[in-house]
Amino acid sequence: MSDPVKKKTAREILKSHELFARKRFGQNFLVDEDVLDDITEASMVTKDDFALEIGPGLGVLTRRLSEAAREVTAVEIDTELIPVLEETLSGCTNVTVLNQDILKTDLKALIRERNGGKPIAVVANLPYYITTPILMKLLTTGLPIRSVTVMIQKEVAERMIAGPGSREYGALSLAVNYYTEPEIVRTVPPSSFYPRPKVESAVIRLMKREKPPVAVEDENLLFRLIRCSFNHRRKTLVNGLLTENKGLWTREQVLSFLEEAGLPPMVRGESLSLEDFARLTNVIGYF
Ligand code: SAM
Numbered sequence: 001m002s003d004p005v006k007k008k009t010a011r012e013i014l015k016s017h018e019l020f021a022r023k024r025f026g027q028n029f030l031v032d033e034d035v036l037d038d039i040t041e042a043s044m045v046t047k048d049d050f051a052l053e054i055g056p057g058l059g060v061l062t063r064r065l066s067e068a069a070r071e072v073t074a075v076e077i078d079t080e081l082i083p084v085l086e087e088t089l090s091g092c093t094n095v096t097v098l099n100q101d102i103l104k105t106d107l108k109a110l111i112r113e114r115n116g117g118k119p120i121a122v123v124a125n126l127p128y129y130i131t132t133p134i135l136m137k138l139l140t141t142g143l144p145i146r147s148v149t150v151m152i153q154k155e156v157a158e159r160m161i162a163g164p165g166s167r168e169y170g171a172l173s174l175a176v177n178y179y180t181e182p183e184i185v186r187t188v189p190p191s192s193f194y195p196r197p198k199v200e201s202a203v204i205r206l207m208k209r210e211k212p213p214v215a216v217e218d219e220n221l222l223f224r225l226i227r228c229s230f231n232h233r234r235k236t237l238v239n240g241l242l243t244e245n246k247g248l249w250t251r252e253q254v255l256s257f258l259e260e261a262g263l264p265p266m267v268r269g270e271s272l273s274l275e276d277f278a279r280l281t282n283v284i285g286y287f
Contacts, residue, residue, distance in 0.1 A: 010029040013058050013084060013088070014058075019080055019084070021194070022078060022080075025077060026055075026126075026128050028128075028196070028197045029058050029060070030151075031060075031192065031193060032193075035186075035188050035203070036060055036061055036064055037064070038185060038186055038203060039061060039064075039125070039149060039151065040065065042185040043065075043121055044147065045068045045121050045123065046069070047068075047070050049069045049070055049120070050070060050071050050111075050115035050118075051068070051072045051121045051123055052120055052123070053124055054074075054127075055075070055076060055102070055124055055125065056074035056081075056097065057076070057081065058081070058084055060088075061125060062097075063088070063089065066092040066095050071096075073097075073098060073110065073114060075100050075101075076097060077099070077102070079099055085097050102137075103130065103134065103137060107141075119208075120146065121146055121148075121149070122145055122148040123148075123149050124150045125151040126150050126151060128197070128199075131150075131152050131153065132172065139180065147206065147208060148180070149203065149205045149206075150203070150204060151202070152201065152204060154187055154201055155168075155199065156172070160172055160182050160206075161183075161184060161204075165270065171227055174226050174277065177213070178222075178274060180209060182207075183205050183207075184202050184203070185202075185205055186203050187200060189201075214274055214278035215278070216282060217286075218285045221281050226277055229268075229269020229277075232244070233268070233270055237258065237267050237272070238254050238255060238265065238266075240269055242254060261276065261280040261283045262279065263279075263280065
């Protein structure tokens with residue numbers, strides 16, 4: 001398929017529509033063919049698949065997904081890019097563009113209507129200003145999703161794959177590992193985008209787990225405990241839990257939770273593995 005985006009540069013396409021890249025929508029358009037190929041390949045999308053793209057921008061990745069997938073829905077917030085996409089995606093008959101905010105899109109209904117409720121693949125060069133809310137929506141709301149292959153800030157990708165004790169380890173690492181098996185596919189320099197972002201980027205693939213690696217009675221409590229410990233990184237876990245849950249437990253009670261979960265009294269949350277948090281959740285859940 002001839003690619004109208006390849007013939008013109010991103011800058012020329014924007015200029016011909018009298019547009020500029022909009023910072024407030026996180027618009028850094030991919031202009032590197034190799035990176036586009038690598039994202040598409042890493043997504044493992046085939047002609048059996050329905051792919052959801054978040055933020056198609058000028059449509060470069062969308063065109064590749066259109067060739068790889070059975071059907072593509074691309075959700076773009078910027079109304080000014082819709083006429084551009086009509087041009088750059090002309091001939092891509094299996095692509096639907098929705099002019100919507102992905103955070104407000106009813107994805108459950110979309111997947112039901114367009115893919116019979118069966119698991120979909122999500123692929124995107126994400127707008128970095130809302131990476132975490134988008135990923136939390138995709139991972140924690142019980143949507144039928146098989147995999148999420150996305151470009152994000154390299155620093156955020158490193159936080160996602162970090163383990164206990166490292167500086168990058170935090171609530172995001174634990175949430176990602178609870179729901180998925182993450183893998184950094186490659187890093188991407190600022191020169192692969194127009195305009196160039198200030199930071200390095202990385203493509204990460206999150207394969208959704210069939211079931212979490214730990215069993216907890218109360219998932220909400222697990223994530224509440226995780227938040228409590230990382231909101232107070234410098235404090236011991238006991239002090240973090242007491243500060244965040246004022247009046248709920250006494251120090252003696254919290255110390256006894258830790259003891260029952262096999263954790264030392266002075267432990268800091270940042271050294272706890274997902275398994276440790278799960279044990280503590282189940283101890284407190286039975287309290
Ligand atoms: N996919 C294109 C590419 O790789 O060149 C564009 C990627 S650009 C980093 C992010 C895109 O997401 C932009 O097109 C931007 O307008 C869009 N976007 C930003 N916020 C959004 C939101 N809340 N919902 C849907 N799209 C959004």
